[in-house]
Amino acid sequence: MKSKMASKFAFRNMRANSLLLTPFLIASSVMGTLFFIMASLGQNKYIEANHMYVSTLIKIGIVIVGIFTFVFILYANSFLTKRRNKEFALYGILGLEKKHIAKIISIEYILNFLTVSFFSIAGGFVLGKLAFVILNRITKNMTAKIIDYNFSTSSAILTLIFLAIIFILIYLTMIFRIGKSTPIELLSKQKKAEGEPKSKFIIGTLGFIILCVGYYLSITSKGSIKSFGRFFPAVFAVIIGTYLVFIAFSILVLKLLKRNRNLYYKSKHFLSISGMLYRMKSNAVSLASIALLSTSIIVTLSTTFTINSSIKSILDESNPNDFVVSTGIEGNTNELLKNGEKREKEILKLLDNILKDDEKIKI
Known part of the structure; x- marks a missing residue:
């Protein structure tokens, strides 16, 4: 063609x-x-x-x-x-x-x-x-x-x-x-037609654990500057965990609800649970994306406002003193001490020789 x-x-x-x-x-x-x-x-x-x-x-x-x-x-x-x-x-x-x-x-x-x-x-x-x-x-x-x-x-x-x-x-x-x-x-x-989705126990459980780890890293972060090192792993854990939870863990929960006959066969729950099972199979990724996008917008706005409102505390934490004096020799302190001791010994030896010479002259 x-x-x-x-x-x-x-x-x-x-x-x-x-x-x-x-x-x-x-x-x-x-x-x-x-x-x-x-x-x-x-x-x-x-x-x-x-x-x-x-x-x-x-x-x-x-x-x-x-x-x-x-x-x-x-x-x-x-x-x-x-x-x-x-x-x-x-x-x-x-x-x-x-x-x-x-x-x-x-x-x-x-x-x-x-x-x-x-x-x-x-x-x-x-x-x-x-x-x-x-x-x-x-x-x-x-x-x-x-x-x-x-x-x-x-x-x-x-x-x-x-x-x-x-x-x-x-x-x-x-x-x-x-x-x-x-x-x-x-x-x-x-x-x-789409069949009923299969439950994925391992993936669902793994997603829930990863999501919990992500939230744990976020909650336990202390200090605005120190938290930057944990922010990136926490974000990745939340993203991966959210996708796995929506794709697998949500279906796992709905399957467990379906097995509960006393709950599932009630008129209120029968249509909602069975309908959500089929919808989650085809729409899990889009729902997870919408949830993450909404969360990321809220996090971005709140982080920006937080940094702006706490800029003074950030400066105080990074620069606790009004003035910092740097000599440029901090890394050679041990070497300077050794040289100082060596020079001190040489001066003492020189003084000792001078005193001996003075005594000889007097004699």
């Missing part, structure tokens, strides 16, 4: 699936915009010079937002591709080879990548200025000007590379799934 023909198929598919594709592109662009804003704020020279602790938090936030973006776009794409199984099956029935289908899909994802990248960087730059102003207003820094927020080429390149990795992974996953399936199997997947 020629590239021109494949491009026509790709454009036609995008128009036909616009109702499904538009929400995917909007959601991906929003996540890409958030990633670019965090990356540009984290690499802004003015913030690094004037807000050292905030800059550190933002750089941690880049990793967290990157994880959210990665999971969210993959999940949104899986939702989109499930509804296109019939379309791919028809291509196979009409005689298109799998390499031709792969070529059409590659053009589609290149166009999707370019669209998401453009809106992510353009929207991120515009909204980044607003975020920069708000950040400086919160920290009561009135000297900052909008000109201090410049377009960050390195942040744009980082965003493009990150989005490219995601879309390449999506494309390879799609090609692998189509490559191992026949048109009949793709059609049956479209019509096949």
Whole structure:
């Protein structure tokens, strides 16, 4: 198949699936915009010079937002591709080879990548200025000007590379799934109803333990400066634990409720428990992402306000004295003491010789 023909198929598919594709592109662009804003704020020279602790938090936030973006776009794409199984099956029935289908899909994802990248960087730059102003207003820094927020080429390149990795992974996953399936199997997947999810005891328990560890690290952190070393592991533990709890532990709890006949077979609980079992199977990742995004926004805002309100105590903790005198010789103290003792012995020996000479002269 020629590239021109494949491009026509790709454009036609995008128009036909616009109702499904538009929400995917909007959601991906929003996540890409958030990633670019965090990356540009984290690499802004003015913030690094004037807000050292905030800059550190933002750089941690880049990793967290990157994880959210990665999971969210993959999940949104899986939702989109499930509804296109019939379309791919028809291509196979009409005689298109799998390499031709792969070529059409590659053009589609290149166009999707370019669209998401453009809106992510353009929207991120515009909204980044607003975020920069708000950040400086919160920290009561009135000297900052909008000109201090410049377009960050390195942040744009980082965003493009990150989005490219995601879309390449999506494309390879799609090609692998189509490559191992026949048109009949793709059609049956479209019509096949979802079965009841299986309980995963080990994964669910592990997720609950990891989540508890994350909250324990957060609660037991003491001191605004000392807590930075524990903040990053705590965040990762909470993220991983939350996803595992929503994916496996929630189903495990619902299964246990279902086994309780006295509770399950009541009119109030029967429909709600059975309905939630099937919903959690397909919507666990999205629910976990929404919960984590909401939590991260609250944590970011509260942390910013906390740092701003406790800036005096942070300065007192990092600089307990009004003045610090440094001689630059602290590391050589032992050597200086040895040299001092040696010089003292030499002086005493010299004085002893002088006294002996004086006695000889008198005699």
